[in-house]
Amino acid sequence: MNTVYKHSPAWNVSWFFVVVATISLFFADIEIISLEPWQELKRLFLGLVTPDWSNPLEIGEAFLQTLAFAILGVAGGSAIGFLLALIFHWRWIQIACAFIRAIHELFWALIFLQIFGLHPLTGLLAIGLPYAATFAKVYAEILEEGNKSALQVISQDTSLISTFFYVRLPDLWVHFKTYTSYRLECGLRSSAILGFVGLPTLGYTLSSAFMEGHYSVVWALLILFYLLIATIRYWVRPALIPFYIIIAPFIIANDSEISFDNVQRFFTEDIIPAPIRNGESFSTSWHWFSDLIMTQAVPGITNTLVLTQIALVATGVLSLLLYPLISKHFFNPIGRGAGHILLVVMRSTPEYILAYILLQLWGPSMFPAIVALALHNGAIIGHLTGRYSSEVKLRVDASKGLNRYLYELLPRLYGQFLAFLFYRWEIILRESAILGILGIATLGFYIDSSIQELHFDKAMILIVITALLNVVVDTLSRYLRAKLRLKTSVDCRACNDYCAAG
């Protein structure tokens, strides 16, 4: 009997998250701390209409470095990821990869900077390691889901390698190719933001220009970056890739040398917790550790979670508002074209760069971070939902306008939309942690401070805590999706398309 009205589980879960986000707002500091916020914003938009390309050598160099790091990092990650995928059925490999994936490339970069300095290996490993872990998982899924019926008819004597190349690879090749090329787009973004911690990529030039108030140069760089990403399918051709991989090592800036003393010292001294290194007593060690937890880890975790939850709901709301822009049920092709451009720009801009710009304009509070996360992720999920909505077939007598949105589309799309949002939750958390480097009190702030104070032992512990937090949220997200039976009909790898790494 269904004679009493009851809302669906998805409805209840959604409102629960809204309540959590609202409560979080009370714990978040969201004031705009800037002398003249609108003035700066105006100056920034002025830069948009007057982009400055007067320094092509500097711009070209930044782009070349960004490309070189991206191509080599992704290629290396892909190769290692593939090998790992072959042995992915072992539990400890899955756990190790989950852990490595949970640490953002920027945190890896901060770690490797201490070991290798500004040697290119820092950048390559910072991209390659987490990407390898992600590739391992997705490649393993592709292998697992692939049709294995052909395997049953093949003779037992066939070598493993022949079997693979004849029977498995041909069907799966297109999946590997699609995913890897989408990952290259992510790689470009990751590579770009590595510049913010000192590597010679786009982020470095951009932050220098920004600090000096050269907004015209900032926009020139951004516009070129968007063009680079938009034209990816023209210059990423299978025939050209080996060529790119071969010349990249020669392009990469390589004037630092690795000091092996550094490497040794890092592993044997720097990351060993101080009290253990100094042979202190148990009570001193405990005091040191609990002090770290109470004064840094706890506030870091709290602020990271607060920011994540608010940004998650803001992302959800924004996606629901944005998706009609590219849906054929609401706008004609011209309107949809404009909608597409808007969403492409918003999702191609790395959250880090968006946050950086907004934080400079509005001061170091959580508000700019929330806006940056919501804009970037809202555009991604808005795009995915909008694309899905265009596939819905409506009756000829279906209502129009807001009624259509509420009664015909939203109920049909909501499950898919929630699946995308929960999938993105873990990524938003990872980004929230990282944004601490820019000054807000999430985990990244404490990690960065520890590194600057040369307390690498504390930094490592905090990084491990961040990774664990990430794994917890990822597990929770999986659980909720299973519980609400939110299966994405669009392959969830499509979510990966818009980057498990921001």
Place this chain on the structure above:
Amino acid sequence: MIQLQSESASYQGVETLHDIDLSVSEGEKLALVGQSGSGKSTLIKLIYDRYPTNTSLVPQDYGLVNTLSVFHNVYIGCLAQHSTAYNLLNLIRPWPDQVEFVRKILIQLQLDEYLFRPVGRLSGGQKQRVAVARSLFQKGQLLLADEPVSSVDEQQSKVVLKQLTNGFSTMVLAMHDIQLALSFCDRIIGLEKGRIVLDSPSSALTNNDLLNLY
């Protein structure tokens, strides 16, 4: 009320209706009969295109929203008659008046116990009756129905067709069941390969006359 002269129509690029001359007065109850592929659905779509105002539709694929309840799906029939704010609030908490109106219709179609069940959890025949309920809720001067009882059992078919006949003065129904067509409609249009080959009052026809069409 409906006037079509030498009309033709295409479906997915292929011309499926040729030279259609059809005149329907108010109060007439028409049945379109013919093999599948003869053009019944295309003719229904054509009539809807020409006369969309005040017309209730029961399409072949029902067009229901699976995640919404039976109540909401039936309510969709009259979205245009209320303000958007009213419609929005109805989604959050169903208006009691509307619930009563819908319940009355569902009782006639033996669906009242599923009032708030999500449509996705109903059987094919139940979904079809929800689509019929929506058209009855919408009211309207003309009913265009494409196979409105194809998934429903014999006894319920008669109940559903009785409700439709009472609810609408003028109807055009595409049917494959000639027995039901002869019982409930007073005029039969026979289609073959996109042309009207028969146009006669039911009283002048027997089962056998119509079997020739199949």
